[in-house]
Ligand code: SF4
């Protein structure tokens with residue numbers, strides 16, 4: 001499991017750097033975020049949830065049944081959308097209303 005940061009989408013806001021509890025994300029000389037030691041990432045997804053530019057994807061490894069799928073996150077208003085994209089192109093989404101999330 002690890003993240004991948006898309007430098008083309010990254011605007012260098014630094015939110016993911018602040019969010020990572022393991023201090024794993026740094027900024028490059030060009031101001032873009034990168035993860036230096038991908039194997040140290042334990043998949044808390046904090047960085048995904050902080051990025052407002054959808055620049056971070058998370059790889060779901062075979063150990064959690066991901067088979068190479070990627071997880072992405074989008075926040076619009078109070079709706080959080082989690083999307084899993086499989087290698088064969090299959091897309092599944094889960095929407096969570098943050099205002100109602102304490103109900104479950
Ligand atoms: S939160 Fe997203 S846009 Fe901001 S530095 Fe990290 S990857 Fe780049």
Ligand code: SF4
Nearest residue numbers: 020041042044045047
């Ligand atoms: S998923 Fe968690 S541990 Fe991994 S880089 Fe992002 S914030 Fe750090």
